[in-house]
Amino acid sequence: MSLPGLLSRAKAIAALPPLGVLTLAGMTPTDWSVTLHETKSVTDELVHRIVSEAPTLVAISALTASILEGYALSTRLRAEGIAVVLGGLHVTALPEEAALHADAIVVGDGEPVWHQVLADAENGHLRARYRATAPFDLAHAPLPRFDLLGDVARPRFTLQTSRGCPFACDFCGASRLLGPFRTKPATRVRDELRAITARDPRAWIELADDNTFAEGGPHDDLLSVLGESGARWFTEADWRLGENPAVLERLAASGCVQVLVGLESRVHRHRGMGAKAAPPTRMMDAVEAIQAVGVAVIGCYIVGSDGETRESIQRLRRFLDRDPCADAQITLQTPFPGTALRQRLEDEQRLLADRDWSRHTLFDVTYRPDCMGAEELEVAFVELLRDAFGEEPTRRRHQVRRQVWRRHPLLCGEVPS
Helix, strand or coil, X not given: CCCHHHHHHHHHHHCCCCHHHHHHHHCCCCCCCCCCCCCCCCCHHHHHHHHHCCCCCEEEECCHHHHHHHHHHHXXXXXXXXXXXXXXXXXXXXXXXXXXXXXXXXXXXXXXHHHHHHHHXXXXXXXXXXXXXXXXXXXXXXXXXXXXXXXXXXXXXXXCCEECCCCCCCCCCCCCCCCCCXXXXXXXXXXXXXXXXXXXXXXXXXXXXXXXXXXXXXCHHHHHHHHHHCCEEEEEECHHHHHCHHHHHHHHHHCEEEEEEEEECCCCCCCCCHHHCCCHHHHHHHHHHHHHCCCEEEEEEEECCCCCCHHHHHHHHHHHCCCCCCEEEEEECCCCCCCHHHHHHHHCCCECCXXXXXXXXXXXXXXXXXXXXXXXXXXXXHHHHHHHCCHHHHHHHHHHHHHHHCCCCCCCCCCCC
């Protein structure tokens, strides 16, 4: 995707530090040495660099769209006699598949079993599978090893204040795979913020939360520590944030600059949305309320739900011409492993056999729509993106952002990247 409005967000996401492995590194005993390797693909140079370090264990985490690269790296390293453990959402959803590609896998939260994994690796007796007996208590969250990122400047840092989501939207792969919704105590969040701002006093922070304010509020402790840090931050929340005055009145003053709000589909109400399900007009009123306090909203839309047609996509295109949101994120419905959506499409024999995990990018059709052909949906989606992220719509949304940020009490004319 090379359209300007998409490219900037893609670059921001690509630059996010790998918080999962940094967190495990943070709880690794000091008699272990740890190095970090970030990569988009497996190369001979990468394999040589890792092998030259003669590691006792290599831990690999990959998203669904990159899991095949993760498997390939694991295969190359194991051929060199290096033990590999795989973990993450994809591995948790498909442990039998992942187990074919590693010496060991971690299913679910990694923190509760990490010390055992390391002890077994040191003794040369890795178990095939590790799984915590209970969800990890974020009150015991370790400080991530941000020092492993080196001296290269980072446009954004990641910090998690909660894990999971109380809702069970059928398309969401993160809400329930790692257990129930949990929040991290503000004191732990403060420690991580101090570590980040020590590296960069003007850090831009992206909260690695699925739904930061899902439990309502008032979230006074969290907003206080975020405000004390002086950082500018971005997060994801559902639209009900706009109907939560206790949070709204402190949101901008705490440093929040942007929030991604799942508006989902204007055609179909996904299963499991619970209290998130509401008429579009109510959601748009909430968006306006969030932006009224100086926080820009990225409206997140999903195309391709059951009931989607060319006409409904055209209606979305026309709506986006006047969408009040300061920015937009438009993706295709994607049946990720572990979701109720994937199970339903599999039961209905609608998954496309020729679309492997590398096509689960949020921009590729991987199933047969119910009212359109797969190729027809692909063409209509690309046309929608070209219209929505062309020069003029991108300019209009940029103007909306500037107008919203003029209301922000901390920005003082500064325009975040």
